Amino acid sequence: MNTIRQVFRSAKFVTGFVIFIAIILLTILFPLFITYDPLDVVGNGNFYPPGTYISQKDTIKANPYELRIALKQSNVGDSLKTDELDKIKEWLTQYGGMGKSEVQDADAESLIVMWTDKYNPSKRFRGMLASEQKYYKRLNQKLTELLTDKDIIIAEQDENNELKEKSKVKSSDFVNLKEISNKRTLVLGTDNFGRDVLRELVSATTTSLRIGLIAGVVATAIGLTLGLLAGYLGGFIDDLILFITNLFTVIPSFVLLILISYSVGQKQRGVGLVALIIGITSWTWTTRAVRSQVISLRNRDHVNLSKLSGHSSFKIIMTDILPYIASYVVMAFILQVSSGILSEAQLSMLGLGPATTSTATLGLMMNWAMLYSAHLNGSWWAYFPVLFMIAMISFSLNLMNTGLDQVFNPQLRD
């Protein structure tokens, strides 16, 4: 009880603990409020940027309010595509007599100013393909329409298939967002499959935490058992276990992880199995720590007393040894959880992650983003939140671990 109070006095531990609990609460509470399927395909294309999406039809149907607000011209620039802007740049340098440097870094707005200044639709340009001449004419048309405050006419088809004007949208017309029923805020946009990244992230965090937890439990169980056996029994068994532990410490666990994951085959690799594989390749640290602690405990007075009183080895281990190494085991466990989550992410990046279409993991999200080149086309929302989540989880766990370490090994205190 006293130790627990001491642990919670460590600023590092408390910070880590608070962050970790916040993440856990997020994974529990978020799905209660946002109930749709995390892997629901929301968008019909890849990587929609974050923002609020409102139904275009609804805005047209909605009741217009006339507001006297000067409209921002930059809207014009936004409605131009990048290739259109590139074309404008090309024209300006070739025919508009502008320098390359002037054009290169100019924003859409100033490009349009330059364009209206230089371009003359009735003029023909020498050495330009006819199709390109037409393209520039169309582009100019579009720009003029965007620039002039022309009303947009909404027309309906009547029974004779003729368009009949229904209403006009003036540039001073606004709609009230509250009156629009069909809207969706995608805080973190969508991923390559068109799924809501935020919702997916929360569900992936849950799964990854579960993987870390299973891996941690498995690794700690193996490590604890082997460490106790080696440390308490000593002799040949100790030599043997130490030998095996040393082997698996030096052979990179990463390599074993890949070999085993590959060998079990794509179809068998579920979330649970991946967690299990991570667990059985990462127990060596715990074994070492537990073994050395048990060896130092083995000849303590209270253990000898128990031995003399004829207690069974099992009972001695449970009552006279385990409580003393509990802090080390807990610390090792915390590290295992954090490294388990990281291992899953790395495996998934290599394409050896859980083969599942029903749940996402943090690693799989990274893998998908990578496969669809999110990192090359600037869709930061597809991977930064995932990275942040991985870093936060392992940051909080490591802080907790450092805090514990300082409480239990006071000479490390600063």
Place this chain on the structure above:
Amino acid sequence: MNGYGKYFGKKIGWYLVTFLFAVVLNFALPRMMPGDPVAGIAAQTTQGVTNTAAAEKIYKEYAEKFGVDKPVYVQFLKWAGNALRGDLGVSFSQYPRPVADILKSSMGWTLCLQLPAILIGWLLGNMLGAIAAYVKKGFDKIILPVFLFISNIPAFGMAVILLFIFSLRLGWFPSSGGYGYDLIPNFSWTFIRSVVAHYQLPFWSIVLTTIGAQAIGMRSMAIYELNADYVKYSRFLGIHDRKIVRYVFRNAMLPQITGLAMSLGTMMGGALVSEIVFSYPGIGTTMMAAIKGQDYPLLSACTLIITLMVLVANLVVEILYGLIDPRIKASQMD
């Protein structure tokens, strides 16, 4: 035999045994899975192959390689013998290129990237950690939390962040590959410049990740040493602080060297994955291609090479350590 000889002999022997064990695992793991390995793996391999003759050939090659009708130890000896001669089989995904040929180039890229990056990251991290431990006030308060957080960003994460900032946003460095895609490797000035430019982001992403963890480890080691009895004693003999700091850092460095040996495998694993982010032509990217292409011979060769590299690096570190730390020599004397 003197203490050093005994120590080195023991270490080398131990690493040989470990390597042998790793080789056995490499051989055995895929074969331990249920089902007929030849049919299973060959079926996976020939999945995308439309040419039936090629598929047949692959199957036969596999059956021969595995030698399923022979006892296990014969299979192993044959496999190991081939591997020793540098014959690691033929790649499935890049058929008929031999695996050894693919690996030869990717191994060079990986070694040139990771060896300097990990070493420099380790050195810088230790220096920063030592400074943080010594200066403590202020400096320690800012630097430490920053490094604590940075050290928790996985290597591939650091890779993505650097890529986004310095390649996509600022356009200072190219985003992928080991050299310009329009170049053919040669010793021209353009090519070398391109290689250097492509080297920067993968290199720094590994360096930064390594720095964080090392700095934290070094800091706590140095703090531990600063509280050691010999520091107090040296102070009370009037020895100058500058000298004492030198003792402390030398001693704090020693466990960091063992730490390097212990975590080298993990560090390389992380660095291999960050290669993928940059499509760097090293083993990491090759390995991902092998997994994607269900190319078992290539994957198993990759893991074997990684193991070998980690083991050799570990051995070198441990031998250096034995030379530096007098305690090792002393412990071998009795």
Place this chain on the structure above:
Amino acid sequence: METYMLEVQDLRTKYVTRFRENVYAVDGVSLKIKEGKSIGIAGESGCGKSTLALSLMGYYFPPLHYISGDIIIDGKNISKLKPDTIRKRILGKEIAYIPQAAMNALNPTQKIIRFIEDVIHAHHPDATKKDIYDIACERFEILGLPRSVLEKHAVELSGGMKQRTVIAISTILSPKVLIADEPSSALDVTSQKMVIKMLRELMEKEYIKVMIFITHELPLLYNVTDDILVMYAGQIVESGTAKQMVFDPLHPYSKGLMGSIIVPEEGVRDHQLTAIPGTPPSLKNPPKGCRFAPRCPYAAPVCSSMEVPDIELPNGRHYRCLMSERKIREV
């Protein structure tokens, strides 16, 4: 007027804990030692004797802080000097220290001779390596240490050898004052004897002028030092010659301390084995009045309210108790 090699007047120092609490571990200590004399300081663990050892050096770093008092070595008051000056001029040269845990006092990765070089260079920057080697060899030989130790690392030495090496290094510059904090406590009996023999030799050969020997084993001091001081809760409660202190302790605490010795050395009077009940008080808030009163079997109500003065007897003994000398002898 008599001259003293070391004179300490009303020294007060404190520890500041992690939780910013003040622990007054040395609370008004005064002592005087003449040239060629040695004193022993005895007391239970936690009574402040190790802190006193550190405080006497005049060099303070956190968590130890100086409050007030004077430390005068050979007529020179060092307690008003700047820390840097003390480090450069005093430590190792005028006043030297032998730490409690000599096991870890030597840098494990440094050869002994390299360390001696550093020690000498700190005070004589111009000394050449050869000079230092010669000095070290000579001193080691006189003190009965093999010359080969110089070329070894600390890890290669046994516990007793390490302790003797530490003593030789501490006194290599022939300091005036040597403070030895439990130099023999962690050693086996043979090594203990060798350490004590070595300390005596240092005194005889006048490599050191005065010695302060700190221990929790009072009888050990009888064979080693001229005078003995008993310390309790940050204060000196009694002082006298070794003989007086061992065979005729006055202060109830000194009596108890003699009584709690399990194996009295030969020649030491056979005290009845009795442990002192209770535990030393917390030095964060020392009790009012006599600090030993809560544990004292003879305590009267007045003991825990009145400040106890230091009483000097005609024969030079000091003690801190409200009872008169006669009354003490009666009880």
